[in-house]
Amino acid sequence: MKGVQIQPAMPRSWRPETKPHKFCPGCGHGIVLKALGEAIDELEIQDRVVFGCDIGCSLLAWDFFNVDTVQTHHGRTTPVMVGMKRANPELIVVAYMGDGGGYAIGTQHLVNAATRNDRITVILVNNTQYGMTGGQMAPTTLPGQKTETTPFGRDPELTGYPIQGPEMVASITRDGAYVARGTVAKPRQLKGFIKRALQNQMAGRGFSFVEALSTCPTNWRTNAEDTWKFIEKEMTKYFKVGEVKVPPELARGKGEREDG
Amino acid sequence: MPAKPKPVEGEKKVFMTGNEVVAWAAAAAGAECMYGYPITPQNEIMHYWTRLAPKFGLIFLQTEDELAAGFTMLGGVLAGRKSFTATAGPGNTLMQEPLSMAEMMRLPAVVVIQQRGGPSTGQVVYSQQEVTLTSLGGNGEGLRVVYSTSSHQDLYDYTIKAFNTAWRYRFPTFVLGDGYQGKMREPVVMYDPELRGVELVPAEPYVGRPGTPGVDRPPAHLRNAYSIEEELYEAVMELVREYEKVAPEIVEHEAFGVDGARVVAVAHGVVFRAVKGVVRELRQQGVPVGYFRPITLRPFPADALRRVAATGVRLLVVESAYGQLARLVKEALSGLPAEVHGLYKPGVLVGQGEIATRIKTLVQGG
Numbered sequence: 230m231k232g233v234q235i236q237p238a239m240p241r242s243w244r245p246e247t248k249p250h251k252f253c254p255g256c257g258h259g260i261v262l263k264a265l266g267e268a269i270d271e272l273e274i275q276d277r278v279v280f281g282c283d284i285g286c287s288l289l290a291w292d293f294f295n296v297d298t299v300q301t302h303h304g305r306t307t308p309v310m311v312g313m314k315r316a317n318p319e320l321i322v323v324a325y326m327g328d329g330g331g332y333a334i335g336t337q338h339l340v341n342a343a344t345r346n347d348r349i350t351v352i353l354v355n356n357t358q359y360g361m362t363g364g365q366m367a368p369t370t371l372p373g374q375k376t377e378t379t380p381f382g383r384d385p386e387l388t389g390y391p392i393q394g395p396e397m398v399a400s401i402t403r404d405g406a407y408v409a410r411g412t413v414a415k416p417r418q419l420k421g422f423i424k425r426a427l428q429n430q431m432a433g434r435g436f437s438f439v440e441a442l443s444t445c446p447t448n449w450r451t452n453a454e455d456t457w458k459f460i461e462k463e464m465t466k467y468f469k470v471g472e473v474k475v476p477p478e479l480a481r482g483k484g485e486r487e488d489g
Numbered sequence: 490m491p492a493k494p495k496p497v498e499g500e501k502k503v504f505m506t507g508n509e510v511v512a513w514a515a516a517a518a519g520a521e522c523m524y525g526y527p528i529t530p531q532n533e534i535m536h537y538w539t540r541l542a543p544k545f546g547l548i549f550l551q552t553e554d555e556l557a558a559g560f561t562m563l564g565g566v567l568a569g570r571k572s573f574t575a576t577a578g579p580g581n582t583l584m585q586e587p588l589s590m591a592e593m594m595r596l597p598a599v600v601v602i603q604q605r606g607g608p609s610t611g612q613v614v615y616s617q618q619e620v621t622l623t624s625l626g627g628n629g630e631g632l633r634v635v636y637s638t639s640s641h642q643d644l645y646d647y648t649i650k651a652f653n654t655a656w657r658y659r660f661p662t663f664v665l666g667d668g669y670q671g672k673m674r675e676p677v678v679m680y681d682p683e684l685r686g687v688e689l690v691p692a693e694p695y696v697g698r699p700g701t702p703g704v705d706r707p708p709a710h711l712r713n714a715y716s717i718e719e720e721l722y723e724a725v726m727e728l729v730r731e732y733e734k735v736a737p738e739i740v741e742h743e744a745f746g747v748d749g750a751r752v753v754a755v756a757h758g759v760v761f762r763a764v765k766g767v768v769r770e771l772r773q774q775g776v777p778v779g780y781f782r783p784i785t786l787r788p789f790p791a792d793a794l795r796r797v798a799a800t801g802v803r804l805l806v807v808e809s810a811y812g813q814l815a816r817l818v819k820e821a822l823s824g825l826p827a828e829v830h831g832l833y834k835p836g837v838l839v840g841q842g843e844i845a846t847r848i849k850t851l852v853q854g855g
Contacts, residue, residue: 244703276701279567284714291712295703297696299567300712301560302590308557312564312572313696315548316522320568320697338560341553 240266257443283326304335364448405435512537514648530668559587569694589627597655742790746779791821
């Protein structure tokens with residue numbers, strides 16, 4: 230008998246050869262991707278999912294799953310997955326991006342894919358700044374928050390207030406779209422949202438969008454306690470966690486708990 | 490399931506605009522997806538494609554901009570369908586972003602460019618000013634194929650060929666026309682390519698192949714980002730080696746009267762038509778002149794042109810741009826003591842009279 234191997238529990242759809250993953254200690258991406266992996270496992274769609282990742286920290290997920298994956302350009306994951314889904318509607322496509330990719334450089338794609346009700350699932354990780362490039366202001370940066378390009382804090386008079394992404398998507402989509410905001414502070418709830426976003430695509434109902442509040446202690450320059458405080462207390466002042474838009478047909482999964 | 494009807498059956502002579510020709514040719518080549526954004530002078534390609542779509546089961550999406558047109562096209566390619574887009578001018582500028590991804594990832598994207606005047610918004614009618622951008626655009630090494638058409642028959646033939654080249658060699662492929670070619674009507678023979686022995690290279694999916702990734706087969710992990718310089722260097726050099734290996738199979742040109750010529754006129758696209766007429770007429774009058782037409786601007790027919798230039802002729806580059814073709818010519822002739830003269834008319838056609846005058850002056854040593 231071989232020696233006991235202790236391995237952390239991983240979703241089946243993860244690719245063990247590429248673990249441990251490449252995200253910084255304390256980064257929330259791993260939790261979002263675990264939620265996605267578990268949702269893929271539970272829905273048994275590993276053979277049909279295509280995962281598209283953007284530029285920014287999300288690109289580090291290019292070999293994360295045992296799932297066909299394409300890493301695209303900054304902001305362009307949405308159109309790549311739209312073109313793919315329309316060319317082969319049998320695929321279940323996931324566009325994975327950060328707040329810069331989805332809400333700044335790729336906003337036109339997000340807005341138009343939502344308006345067209347493209348049958349894709351977008352997962353957008355909101356950690357209030359540009360991580361990969363070293364912590365610049367994003368459309369999601371909180372008022373007063375210090376970043377490399379707002380060293381004295383974001384001044385809403387000059388640069389506005391944090392974008393309300395899911396609320397915007399909800400307001401421009403029709404019935405059939407699914408829109409939610411989860412948080413890595415509530416992983417079970419987040420997994421439920423992602424699962425429902427995938428189910429909504431599988432049912433061919435419409436555009437499915439989940440924003441995930443996430444942590445970036447590296448650029449926030451926070452310790453564990455302050456990191457947790459920021460995501461749970463500060464971010465939620467501007468970003469309300471919960472489902473924003475649910476198609477009437479999307480019945481609650483049995484045993485799913487809303488609040489983790 | 491009944492077989493889909495073929496868009497072009499047999500062979501027929503038609504009289505139509507170049508943009509309409511492109512739509513038919515793409516369908517005849519087995520293209521299934523067009524993603525596009527309006528910009529003059531290529532709009533009618535979309536207009537005709539959308540009319541062909543229901544009859545032949547074709548996919549179309551009008552996107553939010555050319556970036557999206559290009560990237561949705563790449564999504565279609567990744568899903569395993571022959572996909573294309575068409576654009577011009579500022580749209581071509583934006584198109585370079587998705588096409589550089591296609592270059593890095595060897596995605597067989599096909600793009601039809603109907604050149605308009607530039608820089609900037611310029612004019613919507615005509616130019617040959619997108620040669621540099623189309624041949625060498627993007628933040629890379631210009632590893633793409635560019636066919637420059639000069640007639641509607643070319644548009645038909647080379648649109649079909651573009652899909653075959655793209656899917657055979659997996660480098661992004663352009664058909665470089667212009668607004669005059671797109672908008673004017675002329676006779677063209679449309680044909681079922683397979684009846685002429687043109688085998689259509691099949692498309693294949695990059696993602697979503699049968700089986701569960703990691704269980705039945707390795708996952709497709711497709712990327713264009715690399716961590717360190719050396720890693721990217723290896724990837725780029727592999728692309729370059731592959732491109733240089735296949736370039737001799739792709740490169741095309743046509744030439745006439747170059748043996749014994751004192752002047753050889755070099756032109757592409759519709760300007761070539763004017764040059765061809767002038768040269769043939771002057772030849773009949775006994776003037777020692779020939780022409781050289783690069784059909785592929787990338788890869789450029791450098792060896793063939795060097796052989797022409799090595800005979801000591803004077804070259805006259807004629808183009809509706811300020812020396813963009815001439816730059817490719819001069820690079821190809823690097824190291825040869827060839828004289829390269831230019832007749833540059835950015836954004837306007839070049840008249841046969843002025844071409845003839847310049848040729849005669851050069852022949853007489855002026």
